[in-house]
Amino acid sequence: MKTAQEIVTEYANRIGELEAKLSALTDENEALKKMFQNARSNGASGSSAILNDGQERDFYPSERHEILVDVLQDARKGLKDGSRRADVIDDLLAANPTNGEPKKRASQVKVILKGYRGMDEGIRKKLRALGITGNEQHRKHFLLSYFDDPRYTVTMTATGSDSGRGGKNLAGDMIRLFF
Template identity: 45%
Template sequence: MAAAGNDKPRTAEEVVQAYARRVGDLEVEVELLKEENELLTSRLAAFQSSGAPTGDGVVHRGSEHDLYPGEIREVVLDVLRKAAENCQAGTRRADILKDVLANNEFHDEPRRRAQELKTAVKSYSGMTSAVKKKLHDLGIDPDPKVSKHIKVTYYGDQRYTAAMTSSGSDSRCGGKNLAADLIQRFF
């Protein structure tokens, strides 16, 4: 064993024991670093999949989650686009909104979904299999018929529900009114 006050091993056995302790310490450190790396990798993956901005992003995500891929980003950009349309040209606010919109990929998904919904219920006179399929494709699922109305839910989230008549009496205006109500509630 090493003499007191002298940390250097003297015999071959002491050298081997010292290296064995060092290897053991390093193995523990490697395991801790692997766990930390896994945690950080999962956090990074969650952050990247959330659509949150990287760098010094303008806006940070809240606790809401996407009901379809990229939903929150698309809704926020849609709101910014509408705000930009209502800004007076040549103002700082208009320039900021124009710049943010120009530098973010935007697929206009809320508008596309709204148009598909309008088409699906344009002349709504009842829940046909075609209407039901189109609504389902848009994340709107009908619950079983209750009385004269059908309750529909957006992506199963009970905060977003609406009622549809089982059989529309005025298919000319009823479908337009129904579409407007569902678009306002869901998109």
């Protein structure tokens, strides 16, 4: 039977071994992170990234991914089947599924602004849920921005027209600029 001192010594030795292993793995992890960041920033061949990150950040999860896949889908439409470009784009599209968030958001904007007659709390709340904010009235208009980014701003009339085209036109402007 082991004495209490022997058991404590065994556990202390085991803790020391595990701490040394943890330290070695932490150092290796940090080295690998640096290698990965360097490879991405230098565009090194052999890197798994097709494109390096730019300065833009996602306004919502996977936004930039969705935009790039959408651009690839548009580009693919004009390519001849069996061409190298078509094959590369088809391969990338197959490997990068999306959930269609920009199209969902565009549809929501169309529904929110259908028959627009004037800004009310219900419309404000629905737009805010999509990241469209800045509903302060300036004379007879509202300035709306996408995720508070002044680069993406549209002007919305405070009162809609009787023709119903105002809401459709505004939705189109927002979709082209925001999504």
